[in-house]
Amino acid sequence: xxxxxxxxxxxxxxxxxxxxxxxxxxxxxxxxxxxxxxxxxxxxxxxxxxxxxxxxxxxxxxxxxxxxxxxxxxxxxxxxxxxxxxxxxxxxxxxxxxxxxxxxxxxxxxxxxxxxxxxxxxxxxxxxxxxxxxxxxxxxxxxxxxxxxxxxxxxxxxxxxxxxxxxxxxxxxxxxxxxxxxxxxxxxxxxxxxxxxxxxxxxxxxxxxxxxxxxxxxxxxxxxxxxxxxxxxxxxxxxxxxxxxxxxxxxxxxxxxxxxxxxxxxxxxxxxxxxxxxxxxxxxxxxxxxxxxxxxxxxxxxxxxxxxxxxxxxxxxxxxxxxxxxxxxxxxxxxxxxxxxxxxxxxxxxxx
Amino acid sequence: xxxxxxxxxxxxxxxxxxxxxxxxxxxxxxxxxxxxxxxxxxxxxxxxxxxxxxxxxxxxxxxxxxxxxxxxxxxxxxxxxxxxxxxxxxxxxxxxxxxxxxxxxxxxxxxxxxxxxxxxxxxxxxxxxxxxxxxxxxxxxxxxxxxxxxxxxxxxxxxxxxxxxxxxxxxxxxxxxxxxxxxxxxxxxxxxxxxxxxxxxxxxxxxxxxxxxxxxxxxxxxxxxxxxxxxxxxxxxxxxxxxxxxxxxxxxxxxxxxxxxxxxxxxxxxxxxxxxxxxxxxxxxxxxxxxxxxxxxxxxxxxxxxxxxxxxxxxxxxxxxxxxxxxxxxxxxxxxxxxxxxxxxxx
Numbered sequence: 261x262x263x264x265x266x267x268x269x270x271x272x273x274x275x276x277x278x279x280x281x282x283x284x285x286x287x288x289x290x291x292x293x294x295x296x297x298x299x300x301x302x303x304x305x306x307x308x309x310x311x312x313x314x315x316x317x318x319x320x321x322x323x324x325x326x327x328x329x330x331x332x333x334x335x336x337x338x339x340x341x342x343x344x345x346x347x348x349x350x351x352x353x354x355x356x357x358x359x360x361x362x363x364x365x366x367x368x369x370x371x372x373x374x375x376x377x378x379x380x381x382x383x384x385x386x387x388x389x390x391x392x393x394x395x396x397x398x399x400x401x402x403x404x405x406x407x408x409x410x411x412x413x414x415x416x417x418x419x420x421x422x423x424x425x426x427x428x429x430x431x432x433x434x435x436x437x438x439x440x441x442x443x444x445x446x447x448x449x450x451x452x453x454x455x456x457x458x459x460x461x462x463x464x465x466x467x468x469x470x471x472x473x474x475x476x477x478x479x480x481x482x483x484x485x486x487x488x489x490x491x492x493x494x495x496x497x498x499x500x501x502x503x504x505x506x507x508x509x510x511x512x513x514x515x516x517x518x519x520x521x522x523x524x525x526x527x528x529x530x531x532x533x534x535x536x537x538x539x540x541x542x543x544x545x546x547x548x549x550x551x552x553x554x555x556x557x558x559x560x561x562x563x564x565x566x567x568x569x570x571x572x573x574x575x576x577x578x579x580x581x582x583x584x585x586x587x588x589x590x591x592x593x594x595x596x597x598x599x600x601x602x603x604x605x606x607x608x609x610x611x612x
Numbered sequence: 613x614x615x616x617x618x619x620x621x622x623x624x625x626x627x628x629x630x631x632x633x634x635x636x637x638x639x640x641x642x643x644x645x646x647x648x649x650x651x652x653x654x655x656x657x658x659x660x661x662x663x664x665x666x667x668x669x670x671x672x673x674x675x676x677x678x679x680x681x682x683x684x685x686x687x688x689x690x691x692x693x694x695x696x697x698x699x700x701x702x703x704x705x706x707x708x709x710x711x712x713x714x715x716x717x718x719x720x721x722x723x724x725x726x727x728x729x730x731x732x733x734x735x736x737x738x739x740x741x742x743x744x745x746x747x748x749x750x751x752x753x754x755x756x757x758x759x760x761x762x763x764x765x766x767x768x769x770x771x772x773x774x775x776x777x778x779x780x781x782x783x784x785x786x787x788x789x790x791x792x793x794x795x796x797x798x799x800x801x802x803x804x805x806x807x808x809x810x811x812x813x814x815x816x817x818x819x820x821x822x823x824x825x826x827x828x829x830x831x832x833x834x835x836x837x838x839x840x841x842x843x844x845x846x847x848x849x850x851x852x853x854x855x856x857x858x859x860x861x862x863x864x865x866x867x868x869x870x871x872x873x874x875x876x877x878x879x880x881x882x883x884x885x886x887x888x889x890x891x892x893x894x895x896x897x898x899x900x901x902x903x904x905x906x907x908x909x910x911x912x913x914x915x916x917x918x919x920x921x922x923x924x925x926x927x928x929x930x931x932x933x934x935x936x937x938x939x940x941x942x943x944x945x946x947x948x949x950x951x952x953x954x955x956x957x958x959x
Contacts, residue, residue, distance in 0.1 A: 441700075441701055441702070442702065443700075443701070443702055443708060443727070445708070445709075445727055449680065451680060452682075452700060455681075455682060455699070455700040456700055456701075459699055459700060459701065465681075465682075465699045465700065
């Protein structure tokens with residue numbers, strides 16, 4: 261819109277009423293054909309003033325996208341607002357969806373990076389749902405912070421206001437306030453946040469590979485994790501549950517294959533003998549999502565969502581399950597007695 | 613102004629959204645079991661963990677994009693990794709969710725940098741060379757001379773050819789109506805079909821000819837490098853006919869949804885998943901959606917045979933979506949199993 265300004269310039273507006281229009285002549289000729297020198301001078305003067313005005317208006321209102329990108333917010337103000345001191349890496353993620361999961365994941369990444377000079381903040385527009393949940397989040401606050409924004413930070417960062425656009429934006433600020441990385445997508449994958457941090461902070465994606473998790477084996481101690489029961493919302497230790505078989509569901513991307521996996525689970529739990537089976541979903545799945553899908557597929561087994569990472573089952577840092585498929589682990593004497601894919605279990609009818 | 617810039621970026625990203633969704637399995641017709649088979653085995657890239665998005669073959673190597681790892685991996689036919697380049701970001705050498713890839717005659721790599729809304733060009737050693745911004749397209753190929761072909765029916769033609777500078781070199785390929793693609797069985801939805809039915813998968817052969825396979829109809833075309841139509845052929849056979857009837861029935865609101873391609877604000881059953889030419893240009897392979905079947909054509913467009921893809925058992929059911937020909941072998945991407953496969957067509 262601003263780019264179009266010159267074509268509707270004040271100059272043509274001045275000339276038009278005074279001259280007899282001849283659309284076959286250009287503007288130069290129209291001026292030269294005017295007989296009175298005073299008129300010529302007057303027109304020239306008006307033209308000069310108009311041009312100056314036009315330049316001033318244009319320069320103030322139009323900025324090329326690349327220049328706009330360089331119009332960084334006052335990062336020091338942002339650091340102050342987020343209570344992050346200078347000399348530290350700062351990852352800022354602006355999101356309108358799943359802010360708590362983002363905070364948990366960034367905590368996990370920062371812990372695994374083993375660097376003390378990195379902080380992360382997830383900024384999300386304040387609304388009642390987020391605000392209510394945020395209290396609990398702050399009680400067990402890790403290194404990443406969840407910031408509920410009333411619009412001040414969005415304005416500081418030059419962001420679209422809530423409801424007008426969807427999408428997530430990410431900035432990685434170096435300790436010297438240099439903008440190391442700036443990305444915008446509809447929704448980031450967790451693993452992309454890892455890559456951004458590794459690339460910026462460690463200088464190499466995959467730089468923390470030494471910490472890669474090892475998959476569970478037979479005779480290993482059975483995973484000791486806290487899980488939240490979907491039906492009651494109670495948090496219990498897995499060790500307290502009496503089931504013999506545990507089906508663990510991980511996800512490369514939340515929700516992608518949940519429906520297909522639950523179909524298999526429903527089949528496996530269709531028989532009354534399936535009482536020895538419980539299903540545990542990665543913490544990457546939402547509680548409501550599991551409940552909804554389970555009801556949809558008529559799954560009758562007790563369902564749990566992990567509160568923490570499932571050791572030996574998934575590597576949340578890399579957002580990966582350590583088994584190619586949903587895995588069924590048999591527990592005996594507190595150890596892993598057997599491991600097999602869910603679909604193999606269906607074929608062998610072990611549970612039934 | 614910053615708001616405007618951000619909004620523009622979101623708009624570009626949303627335009628680029630296209631996804632494939634497996635909904636339910638449809639068994640191929642019984643005739644498929646009787647076809648000659650290509651025995652496929654997993655192709656491991658020295659343990660490199662990647663989420664393959666697009667594939668292109670050069671003379672000795674092939675390049676595959678790692679959509680999750682934001683990089684391109686170049687490997688030989690035996691899986692030996694020769695090169696890996698790119699990392700997450702929006703800078704000159706960075707990638708964000710790369711998808712399609714192509715290789716020109718000099719060995720330069722052309723990558724659809726999906727998340728950044730641009731085409732990135734890298735030298736044969738993986739150094740950034742050039743880039744240009746693009747908006748919505750479906751169908752990507754690179755000619756030996758470095759011309760980039762994008763399927764953009766919204767431009768009024770099937771294909772738009774770009775120079776490496778991003779300048780439009782030419783547009784070619786007449787848009788088709790439903791009645792032309794589906795002489796019987798599917799009447800079309802009028803203007804709603806204009807874009808969807810003219811979405812094509814693209815490939816080039818070593819002479820620079822452009823192959824266009826309609827994603828939602830069993831029609832394949834070959835153009836020369838100047839955009840002149842050389843031939844058009846309509847595939848036949850039981851597998852093809854089943855896919856056509858599934859598409860048409862679903863579009864008419866009666867049929868089963870199976871492998872859905874989300875494009876142009878609609879989801880429709882895919883018919884042709886991918887197309888490629890053999891290294892010597894004498895054969896063209898069209899990968900059909902869902903059925904694990906490849907149709908082989910000669911360079912003149914004559915349908916020679918239909919081949920069944922036999923995947924070595926891994927406990928999963930692969931859904932190949934991308935195909936490339938390297939030497940005498942076919943390399944395929946199972947998009948959902950995130951696995952590469954390779955095998956040679958029988959003589």
